[in-house]
Amino acid sequence: MEISRRRARLGLVLGLVAPPVAAALALAAPALTSAQQVGPESGSLVVAGGALRDPAVFGRFVELAGGPSAPIVVIPTAGGGDDYDQFFSGRRPFEEAGARDVTVLHTYDPEVADTDAFAEPLRQARGVWFTGGRQWRLADSYLNTKVHDALWDVLARGGVIGGSSAGASIQGSYLVRGDTRTNTVMMGDHEVGLGFLKGVAIDQHLLRRNRHFDLIEVIRAKPELLGIGLDENTAIVVRGDRFEVVGQSYAVIYDAQATLDTGGLFYFLAPGDLYDMAARKAYRPSRGQQELGRVVGTPWPPGG
Numbered sequence: 001m002e003i004s005r006r007r008a009r010l011g012l013v014l015g016l017v018a019p020p021v022a023a024a025l026a027l028a029a030p031a032l033t034s035a036q037q038v039g040p041e042s043g044s045l046v047v048a049g050g051a052l053r054d055p056a057v058f059g060r061f062v063e064l065a066g067g068p069s070a071p072i073v074v075i076p077t078a079g080g081g082d083d084y085d086q087f088f089s090g091r092r093p094f095e096e097a098g099a100r101d102v103t104v105l106h107t108y109d110p111e112v113a114d115t116d117a118f119a120e121p122l123r124q125a126r127g128v129w130f131t132g133g134r135q136w137r138l139a140d141s142y143l144n145t146k147v148h149d150a151l152w153d154v155l156a157r158g159g160v161i162g163g164s165s166a167g168a169s170i171q172g173s174y175l176v177r178g179d180t181r182t183n184t185v186m187m188g189d190h191e192v193g194l195g196f197l198k199g200v201a202i203d204q205h206l207l208r209r210n211r212h213f214d215l216i217e218v219i220r221a222k223p224e225l226l227g228i229g230l231d232e233n234t235a236i237v238v239r240g241d242r243f244e245v246v247g248q249s250y251a252v253i254y255d256a257q258a259t260l261d262t263g264g265l266f267y268f269l270a271p272g273d274l275y276d277m278a279a280r281k282a283y284r285p286s287r288g289q290q291e292l293g294r295v296v297g298t299p300w301p302p303g304g
Contacts, residue, residue, distance in 0.1 A: 049230025
């Protein structure tokens with residue numbers, strides 16, 4: 001049963017995005033459809049671009065988890081430290097946001113992560129947060145283990161999974177900057193993420209580190225993917241196939257089937273903007289919820 005379950009989930013991770021639906025869903029509606037194409041069928045994701053300092057984003061995460069009494073698990077494994085205990089500083093932003101039940105969970109050993117005893121804190125959790133570092137450490141430790149199963153269960157019962165920097169990239173199905181040698185290789189020796197966003201590649205620290213052209217390489221090689229870049233101190237809050245941009249800077253969209261009217265290969269979404277990942281449509285909030293201007297349905301031209 002466990003093996004078949006993992007194989008089914010691995011298929012979701014490796015299987016890239018389904019064809020876009022004909023029209024955008026009503027992004028403001030809280031109800032999810034019965035079959036999400038990109039995002040999770042239940043629960044929420046908070047995907048942050050690194051150097052997250054905005055207390056409102058941490059507050060939103062605690063709220064999505066169920067409030068101050070909700071059990072929250074922080075996973076610092078991407079950081080690469082020798083060990084992490086319950087005094088890990090990464091728990092503080094959640095406590096400052098009011099959370100009263102925060103547990104730190106860590107191992108580098110996938111055999112340990114594949115035990116019921118280790119995964120037990122996740123069975124009670126309503127929120128799970130991955131801190132920053134190198135995303136391949138998260139893949140090596142948790143991909144296709146009982147921890148991975150338990151993370152899906154957090155979403156299934158309506159909880160929230162979040163993460164910043166490496167903790168953002170690991171949430172996509174395609175893992176960018178997953179090379180163990182250096183974080184400058186976009187398509188390296190680790191290319192499979194945890195797959196909570198199917199057919200999506202997520203980059204982070206985008207503008208602060210001048211990375212805004214880097215995802216082009218990935219989308220040219222794999223044009224079926226949706227690329228999402230996130231600047232520092234900025235996040236997207238995902239429900240189903242839709243997300244809202246929150247925080248202090250920009251999210252950036254890379255879609256091989258869309259360009260700007262000037263031929264630009266990516267475009268920016270500001271805090272408050274909305275995006276439908278299945279329909280590949282962006283919206284700026286207004287009374288009529290109009291589509292974002294200047295984005296046209298022209299595929300990317302051939303390029304090296």
